[in-house]
Amino acid sequence: MARPYPPGARLLARPDAVRPCAGCGDPLGRGYPTCATCADAVDAYWKADWEALRGDDTADRDLAADVLAEPAGVYPWTCTDWALRLIPCPACRAELGTGDPGCLTCARADQSRWAWDHGGMPVAMTQNEHTLRVAVAALRAADRHRDTVVAFWRLTLPFLLVGETFTAAQARRIRVLLLAGRAEELAESPGYAAMTALPDLPWRA
Ligand SMILES: [Zn+2]
Ligand SMILES: [Zn+2]
Known part of the structure; x- marks a missing residue:
């Protein structure tokens, strides 16, 4: 199986400037994940890695299970994130890792994905990639975070998307x-x- 290179989110070039979203009118990315145009623009970096990994003849769910069975670092972090999205939490049925704060299965799934970000991997993530990942994970699980935390990530995501830190x-x-x-x-x-x-x-x- 061909693999996108680790760590992830580098197959597509980032936008060269912050521009208004054609869908919601805010800077592109600020409407994540509610605005479909913002969501597509951000998710494109995850999706490109996932599709490169999957190829044409593997089923999403099978690949997701394979990816989640391996320790962090075997696959790009984007693919770990994408796999979590494809598998509903067996306990609370939310997207795995995004459920109610009391769901331990979600808490465990969310925690285990961060090994990439804490060093020790052969190819390090950049600070921007790490922060972009944290922002997206928080916005997809808004119920698990305080309002000011969600507001902070909405505010900063358009600039993270163009590569700023x-x-x-x-x-x-x-x-x-x-x-x-x-x-x-x-x-x-x-x-x-x-x-x-x-x-x-x-x-x-
Ligand atoms: Zn938008
Ligand atoms: Zn759950």
């Missing part, structure tokens, strides 16, 4: 601004630098 300090600043109710201004900002440069407002009584 943010620093820990930028992430902290964006989270603080979200908690302070500045989501609209953040959403209009053309990048992380502009988001973090939003001024503090004087305290309003």
Whole structure:
């Protein structure tokens, strides 16, 4: 079976700039996964790896079971993620790893996929790839995360998609601004630098 090279999400070139989504009008990716156009644009990187791995004559479900039976690192991380999507959780029936926070089967499935991201693999993921993966996993399992966490990933995904990364300090600043109710201004900002440069407002009584 031919394999896409590890680690994953490198078969297709990333967009060269953030552009408005033809479906929802927001920067492409921000509507993930509700807006189909945003979802297709993001998922394309996972799908390309999956289709390269699957070829023409393997069934999705069979391949998904094979991929999930192997330790992380044998297949590209995108294929592990895609396999999880194809298999419903035997306990809660949600997409595996995305179910109710109380579902232990989902929690286990979600936890086991992250070995790729914690080093020790022959070919490392980039920081951008890791962050993009975390964003997509969180947005597909929004019920498992706090609202500000979901808002943070929606906000940042369009820039992650074009290959940008943010620093820990930028992430902290964006989270603080979200908690302070500045989501609209953040959403209009053309990048992380502009988001973090939003001024503090004087305290309003
Ligand atoms: Zn959209
Ligand atoms: Zn479950």
